[in-house]
Amino acid sequence: MPDADVTQLYVVRVDGAARLSKLRSSRTHDAMELAEGFFLVRSTDTQSRLYHDLKRLVQPESLFVGKLDERPKFKGVAAGSLKWLRDG
Template structure:
């Protein structure tokens, strides 16, 4: 049974998520067009997965002590992130 917060992301439409974890030397996944590393352990992820599915996938891969996975309603505002971040967000 999906939680109410998972319904939109599980509809097959891609959603933008913000992901942060505290695990050292652990990437959430390989490089690809659907993941952008903004800063150490801070990522934007474009995915059709549910919030819960993405959360558990990152949790299994990184084994963090602290983890945040949040669905974004739109592109975030930011400053001082990795080169190419704004270009990546605009392409989403």
């Protein structure tokens, strides 16, 4: 089980979310929207806990949560994404 103080990086995809603003700002995680419905999320939660919290908070029609072992490479996403990733 991950140490509670270790921040993990996740990729999250949501579609049809009734409350997308809840994903963008929460006390349990920090999120950066790369493109519509496509996020990088920093959290000390396990993948399972993050998935279930987002499912409850955001109420999406579909949801994908995947843990990243390394910082991703990307191009053509929202301005400030690389800064957000580096500052984390």
